[in-house]
Amino acid sequence: MRAAVFTDYGEPLEVREVEDPEPEPHGAVVAVEACGVCRSDWHAWQGDWDWRGLDPVPGHILGHEPAGRVVAIGEEVESVSEGDHVTVPFNLGDGQCRLCQTGHSNICENRQALGLQPEAPGAFAEQLPVPHADHNLVHLPEGVSSVEMAGLGCRFMTAFHGLAHRADLGAGDWVAIHGCGGVGLSAIHVASALGANPIGVDLTDDKLELAEELGAEATVNASDVDDPAEAVLDLTDGGAHVSMDALGIETTARNAVRSLGKTGQHVQVGLTTEEAGGNLSLPTDEMVTSEIDFLGALGMPPERYDEIFRMVAAGKLDPAAVVSETIALEDVSEKLDAMTDYGTVGIPVVDEF
Known part of the structure; x- marks a missing residue:
């Protein structure tokens, strides 16, 4: 698959072929149809957060605001099927810890930060592996596009x-x-x-x-x-x-x-x-x-996304209104560079991979 790969702090991402991901027994693989380019990507790209353990290494894939279709599931997955239209929170919980079980999975005790640490490769790629798919994959309502929903994963x-x-x-x-x-x-x-x-x-x-x-x-x-x-x-x-x-x-x-x-x-x-x-x-x-x-406030528990979806259905919220432009995978580095001087407006979204 094609991916925009981290090479070094502040250096352009390298768009190249990498191996397709395989789902873990409890995980899934999502074919990415859209992914927002976020200032958090910029922070990681700059090396701002190594002290927090969010330190990309050469070969890592950034990107944490995806939406797309499930293309593979692990043998233990129960609530997700191939073809499902989903988004993915950037705070990946295990669904099992005390915080996950009490409605605070956005600050899971074993949280992984999608696209922001080596253990959780991100979505500036054609496909994305998602652990604990029953917990971390959020089904999108009918009638919305992946581009419209791309900003949901984070901002x-x-x-x-x-x-x-x-x-x-x-x-x-x-x-x-x-x-x-x-x-x-x-x-x-x-x-x-x-x-x-x-x-x-x-x-x-x-x-x-x-x-x-x-x-x-x-x-x-x-x-x-x-x-x-x-x-x-x-x-x-x-x-x-x-x-x-x-x-x-x-x-x-x-x-x-x-x-x-x-x-x-x-x-x-x-x-x-x-x-x-x-x-x-x-x-x-x-x-x-x-x-x-x-x-x-850090992210949002995925089990509460339906509150947003109900307001979208009622015409009170329009996440797409914050999307400013759609770009290709090759353009991600340019957008990250523009963020250095706050040169982007709204949410740029990758929809060409």
């Missing part, structure tokens, strides 16, 4: 989980989303669909324009104001109810927390770079005296 469902499950978000609440990349734009669309009033904060006008199309009640260009957090406080007459840092740098995390009113909730979905090493400075005294909650 869209992370945004949904953060706002619908982790935060106590109510109708009419102000939500300040700092960073309007793929996950930030998804969060704006989700917040609007949930009845909240999202505000998009970014440095780029075209991203803010797309944020408005996806439901933002207001936007703030951080390069045009002295203090973007103060701008949010003014727009919300005292502070947002919920904030999100969708980027993972100190500036956006601090501004997001400072955008909140008293008793507000901050949702952190952006992960840090190697320079930060997982640590960001936050206004902790203000968080204490204003009783602000800090919440992490």
Whole structure:
């Protein structure tokens, strides 16, 4: 099969023939029809996360936002058949640990990060092996394409989980989303669909324009104001109810927390770079005296995907609206390189392998 293969940090991926995967007894193989190109791929490609054990080696295949058709199953698989149209969460659980059994499989004790570690080859390839297929494969509803669903594996469902499950978000609440990349734009669309009033904060006008199309009640260009957090406080007459840092740098995390009113909730979905090493400075005294909650959100348990599908069926959510373009496998390196300077808008999706 053809795959875009990692060679070295920051170097172009090499598109070449590699061996077809075989399913484990509990696993399956998916023929990939679409796969999003995500900033998490960029982090791994840059070598930002070796300290977290997410360190690709030469020959590794990145890509963790796939959708496609099952082409082979292992002998122990019961709920998946060849030909099924599926997506795959980037957090691969074993379905057996205490966390998986209590509805938290996105943080499985034996979690594997699809496409982000050598043990879990990814989906910038014609085929993808998926372990524990009964648990990790999510059947897609009829009438949706793989391209429409490609962002579900990471960005869209992370945004949904953060706002619908982790935060106590109510109708009419102000939500300040700092960073309007793929996950930030998804969060704006989700917040609007949930009845909240999202505000998009970014440095780029075209991203803010797309944020408005996806439901933002207001936007703030951080390069045009002295203090973007103060701008949010003014727009919300005292502070947002919920904030999100969708980027993972100190500036956006601090501004997001400072955008909140008293008793507000901050949702952190952006992960840090190697320079930060997982640590960001936050206004902790203000968080204490204003009783602000800090919440992490990592992916989403696959058993809750049906919540998104019901909203899609009702016309309230449209994951495809965040897809900005479709590209070929040979174009992945160019998109990763563009992410170095935040040069992509929305979610680019590979649909030519």
